[in-house]
Amino acid sequence: MSDIELQAISKSYGDLQAVDDVDLSVRDGELLCLLGPSGCGKSTTMRMISGLETPTSGEVYIGGENVTGQAAYDRDTSMVFQDWALFPYKTVLENVAFGLKMRGDGSEERTERAGEMLKRVHMDGFEESNPTDLSGGQKQRVALARSLAVDPDVLLLDEPLSNLDKRLREEMEIELKDIHEEFDKTFVHVTHNQDEAFTLADRIGIMNDGRLVQVGTPTEVYRNPTNRFVEEFLGDTNFIAGEVAGVDDGYGRLSTEFGATIRLPAFDAVSPGARLTVSLRPEFMRIQRPDETNNSEATTARADGAGGDTMTGTVTNTIYRGSRIRYVVDVGGEQLFVEQSVTDQTGIEEGEGVELGWTTDDILVFSPDGSRVRGR
Amino acid sequence: MSVETPDTIVDRLWAPFEAQSGSKRSLLLMSPLILFELLVFVVPFVILVRISVSEQAQSLPYAEGTLTLASYVEVLQSGLLQGIIVYSFKLGVIATVITVLLATFYAYATWRADGLRKSALLFSVVLPLLTTLVIKTYAWVPLLAPSGTANNLLLAVGLLGSPIQVVPNTLGVVVGQVYIVFPYAMLAIYSVLSTVEWELVEAARDLGAGRVRSFFEVVLPEIMPGITVATIISFAWSVGAYSAPALLGAGSDRPFALEVQEQMLLNFNWPVATALSTIMLVLMFVSIVCIYAVLGRFGGDISNAT
Numbered sequence: 001m002s003d004i005e006l007q008a009i010s011k012s013y014g015d016l017q018a019v020d021d022v023d024l025s026v027r028d029g030e031l032l033c034l035l036g037p038s039g040c041g042k043s044t045t046m047r048m049i050s051g052l053e054t055p056t057s058g059e060v061y062i063g064g065e066n067v068t069g070q071a072a073y074d075r076d077t078s079m080v081f082q083d084w085a086l087f088p089y090k091t092v093l094e095n096v097a098f099g100l101k102m103r104g105d106g107s108e109e110r111t112e113r114a115g116e117m118l119k120r121v122h123m124d125g126f127e128e129s130n131p132t133d134l135s136g137g138q139k140q141r142v143a144l145a146r147s148l149a150v151d152p153d154v155l156l157l158d159e160p161l162s163n164l165d166k167r168l169r170e171e172m173e174i175e176l177k178d179i180h181e182e183f184d185k186t187f188v189h190v191t192h193n194q195d196e197a198f199t200l201a202d203r204i205g206i207m208n209d210g211r212l213v214q215v216g217t218p219t220e221v222y223r224n225p226t227n228r229f230v231e232e233f234l235g236d237t238n239f240i241a242g243e244v245a246g247v248d249d250g251y252g253r254l255s256t257e258f259g260a261t262i263r264l265p266a267f268d269a270v271s272p273g274a275r276l277t278v279s280l281r282p283e284f285m286r287i288q289r290p291d292e293t294n295n296s297e298a299t300t301a302r303a304d305g306a307g308g309d310t311m312t313g314t315v316t317n318t319i320y321r322g323s324r325i326r327y328v329v330d331v332g333g334e335q336l337f338v339e340q341s342v343t344d345q346t347g348i349e350e351g352e353g354v355e356l357g358w359t360t361d362d363i364l365v366f367s368p369d370g371s372r373v374r375g376r
Numbered sequence: 377m378s379v380e381t382p383d384t385i386v387d388r389l390w391a392p393f394e395a396q397s398g399s400k401r402s403l404l405l406m407s408p409l410i411l412f413e414l415l416v417f418v419v420p421f422v423i424l425v426r427i428s429v430s431e432q433a434q435s436l437p438y439a440e441g442t443l444t445l446a447s448y449v450e451v452l453q454s455g456l457l458q459g460i461i462v463y464s465f466k467l468g469v470i471a472t473v474i475t476v477l478l479a480t481f482y483a484y485a486t487w488r489a490d491g492l493r494k495s496a497l498l499f500s501v502v503l504p505l506l507t508t509l510v511i512k513t514y515a516w517v518p519l520l521a522p523s524g525t526a527n528n529l530l531l532a533v534g535l536l537g538s539p540i541q542v543v544p545n546t547l548g549v550v551v552g553q554v555y556i557v558f559p560y561a562m563l564a565i566y567s568v569l570s571t572v573e574w575e576l577v578e579a580a581r582d583l584g585a586g587r588v589r590s591f592f593e594v595v596l597p598e599i600m601p602g603i604t605v606a607t608i609i610s611f612a613w614s615v616g617a618y619s620a621p622a623l624l625g626a627g628s629d630r631p632f633a634l635e636v637q638e639q640m641l642l643n644f645n646w647p648v649a650t651a652l653s654t655i656m657l658v659l660m661f662v663s664i665v666c667i668y669a670v671l672g673r674f675g676g677d678i679s680n681a682t
Contacts, residue, residue, distance in 0.1 A: 050582055051582075052578050052581070052582065071581070072578070072581045072582045073581045073582070073583075073584045073585060073586055073590075077582070078582060078583065079578075079579070079582045081575055081578070081579060083573070083575060085573065085575040085576050085578065085579035086579075087576060087579070087580070087593075087594055088576075088598070089597035089598065098580070098583050098585075098593070099583035099584055102580075102583055102584035102585045102589065103584055146583070147583075150583060150584065
């Protein structure tokens with residue numbers, strides 16, 4: 001068993017509170033991504049799992065054993081560093097065999113095992129190379145092999161893909177996922193890149209300001225964020241602030257500052273006069289010419305009766321983003337953006353009047369302090 | 377330097393260099409240095425070697441215009457002078473080993489310290505360099521003398537039964553010499569150490585290497601260029617030591633620098649003094665080549681040392 005249990009761990013450097021009272025359990029064999037902006041404490045949290053940092057308070061359990069006081073070299077964890085930290089005066093093979101040498105394995109045994117690991121990460125043939133001669137992607141693979149070679153209970157990855165270009169990063173993401181399945185270890189992966197977290201993670205832990213904000217599967221955190229920070233951090237969205245103007249058949253009406261009215265999802269806590277912010281993800285919105293409205297199924301109400309909602313505006317900008325097109329739409333002076341797949345070509349151009357449509361249930365509602373207001 | 381404005385002084389000075397290419401240009405740029413080296417090193421050295429192969433004279437420093445190897449034979453055959461050469465090298469080796477060990481520890485501590493502590497450690501190293509050599513060497517006398525501070529303190533707390541003769545003594549010479557070369561050795565090691573990534577040590581520890589093991593496996597190979605430079609500085613200086621043996625040594629502490637001084641200024645025997653100097657220079661050169669070869673093998677790239 002190699003589950004990880006962090007109990008109320010905090011780390012402060014002088015006045016700086018890097019990690020603040022984090023409780024987290026990572027299940028055995030799980031790949032958990034710690035996601036957050038830089039300086040949010042995700043790396044420090046991981047370093048406390050590795051033993052490279054000691055918590056100011058709180059406890060760390062690995063496989064049920066309290067390891068809080070154990071040094072990094074006594075823990076069965078292994079870390080892949082952001083800059084890979086390959087030993088420059090050792091060959092690639094010596095790098096990979098290093099952990100085995102420290103463990104006291106014989107020369108023949110460790111050469112064989114290190115060779116196997118290099119083969120697994122497709123770096124066979126580079127045994128005698130100097131790490132400084134390798135490319136970023138190759139260093140990445142060697143660092144991974146070095147950590148896997150010691151057969152750790154827990155593999156920790158500290159933004160190891162952040163120095164790679166996009167294509168290589170995506171390739172390595174798939175490979176990491178394969179390796180995770182093959183080796184069946186507990187992985188903790190730190191990243192500030194949402195796409196990376198969504199691709200890799202079984203569960204994502206989102207951190208901000210030293211605190212763990214939410215832990216859940218990618219779908220959970222994306223569709224059901226606990227607060228405005230998570231909603232904002234996980235992807236572009238339109239935040240629209242307004243005041244509850246009234247309630248019709250259980251649905252609140254939000255009167256926005258730019259004059260539009262938005263139907264709110266059904267929930268109890270609605271009272272006229274309350275200030276709220278709604279989030280409308282660009283990919284949950286549809287864009288169409290007003291005359292197409294009637295023959296499009298887009299605005300027909302859903303079976304559950306939550307209903308659709310629309311708004312009219314003018315396209316001020318279209319941005320081509322490869323597989324998607326982003327439209328910037330001016331609605332009463334407010335700039336909203338909508339995204340569509342290029343395959344849904346509508347031919348809408350700048351300056352055209354359009355209608356935006358969405359399903360009320362896709363709206364998320366937040367109170368002014370950023371906390372989520374949940375539906376009924 | 378552009379073609380459009382050829383009138384500035386820089387342009388006019390640069391023009392002759394611009395016209396040259398490749399190695400010729402670099403040779404031209406180096407010419408002031410080469411000239412300087414010729415004047416202050418090569419020419420005096422040639423004069424020194426010339427004197428060493430002159431005959432000794434009664435009333436003059438040396439007999440001009442004569443040619444003989446007699447002085448070399450004398451130096452190599454004299455038991456006294458052989459003893460002096462051996463003493464110089466012994467002092468060089470002992471002082472170097474102690475200095476480099478201490479300097480490595482000190483540099484490591486400075487590397488790992490931060491804030492005020494780091495500044496204090498660095499400042500303490502640089503501070504002695506602000507005082508003249510003679511004064512800071514002589515300062516050891518009241519400290520280490522039989523009735524000095526250190527002995528009195530140790531006698532008072534009962535750690536010593538009777539005072540130890542550190543000064544004037546060989547021990548005092550070693551202490552003084554280490555003290556003189558320590559800042560240079562430490563700074564040479566520190567300059568390389570400060571470029572080492574701490575992450576490498578963390579990676580080593582993470583993979584199961586203890587504190588000592590991770591130093592030898594990861595840090596030492598990286599700082600070998602600095603250690604090599606520190607070793608050469610300490611060794612060359614300590615073999616040629618003058619002030620520490622002169623001020624802190626007993627009568628038996630006679631390194632070659634003192635002997636050369638005595639031969640030149642008291643005995644007026646310049647051929648022997650210069651022959652001894654030339655022999656020491658050759659021995660030192662061979663030693664330094666050996667140090668380079670041996671230490672360079674343990675890892676690191678000497679060319680990184682600067």
